[in-house]
Every structure is written in structure tokens, then in C-alpha cells.
Amino acid sequence: DAKTTQPPSMDCAEGRAANLPCNHSTISGNEYVYWYRQIHSQGPQYIIHGLKNNETNEMASLIITEDRKSSTLILPHATLRDTAVYYCIVRFNAGNNRKLIWGLGTSLAVNP
């Protein structure tokens, strides 16, 4: 599974959109982009995933560039409870979890 690059930290004002970038320049054609987050003292939580098209669910939106070498997770109206570490991972859907690379993610601080 390909490696990803994320900024180590970001700040966002409460109520504003939080845009978290991720670079995955070595992504292959069949690899999906997954996003998880880890709130302090909890296990990681799945947010959203996508292959080529932009995706939206009740938690967030995922924008994937046309060349698929980068993506952005958007939290449209960030709240204090969105303060967490956000992990971007690329993987084959039927891929082996043994090959997943969890980087250090982006630590998002939502400020009042």
C-alpha cells in the first residue's frame, strides 16, 4: 500500500470548514483513499473513503484530485469535538491490513 504525506498539525476556528490535505503520489489505480480520526484516549474511527469520485457522508466530504495524487478531507462546520488526529491511508479494498502504513497523521485543533 502506498505511503501518504500529511501536515503534522493544523488549526481551525469553530464553525469554519477544516480542510485537511493528503499527498499520495504513488497511489496505484486500484487503491482507495481512506480517512480515519483518533480522538484523544479513543481508538481510530473510520470517516470516509473514495477511489476517484468525490464523496460525502454525514461526517465529511472527500475531494480527490483528477490525477489521484492528493486528496482533501473537508469538515464543513468544525466543532470542538472534531479536535483529533486525522489519518489518511491508501489501500486496496481487498488488501491485507498487514501492509497498511499508519503515519503520524494531522493533529487538528478546533479553537473556540
Add this chain to the structure above:
Amino acid sequence: SAVISQKPSRDICQRGTSLTIQCQVDSQVTMMFWYRQQPGQSLTLIATANQGSEATYESGFVIDKFPISRPNLTFSTLTVSNMSPEDSSIYLCSVSVVGGSSSGANVLTFGAGSRLTVL
């Protein structure tokens, strides 16, 4: 998605002792995993818990140090043996069901973790 109960949630242990962490899932799952998250670090896969056979360990982790049981499709344990302060970490149980969600995603679901401090 599956709901995972993990216990203990935290413990403080003495050097040289062993601690067993339990992971209970509310449904039968094929794939169960144990991760370690050291302070300030990301997740590292320890092993895949296989039902009815020995766990599959990742490089740097051995069965004598981290014995794992998987007696059925809903339960697993991880033991941290002969602990030292370097074993102070959060240990996380996780399950994966390919196509287990309506979107067909391969989603990992995690327990809340067991925070272990070794003195």
C-alpha cells in the same frame, strides 16, 4: 459496523509481570488484529489473530512476548509478558470486514484501547 469491547481500559503494572487484554466483538468477524500505539506515535500492527490457529506476527513481535488467543470468531486476548517500561503503550484491538459496510468499504473498527503503564 461491529462494536468492540476492550478491557481493561487502563492499568498500571510492575516490571516483570504480565497482563492479558481482552477483546470482545458483538458479531462474528473473520479478521481480528492487535495494534500498539506508543506515546506520541502512530499505530503499529503487532499481529493478526487467527481463529483456530496460531497468530501471525509482524516483524519485531514474537509469540513469547505477546501471546495471542482466538478461541472463536468474537473473542481474542493479547498478553504482554514480562513487562518493562518500554511496553508502556496503548494496545488496540481491531476488526475488519471486507465489504462489511453498505459502501463495500474495507473498514477497520477499533476498540477504545487499553492504556498500559509499566513502572
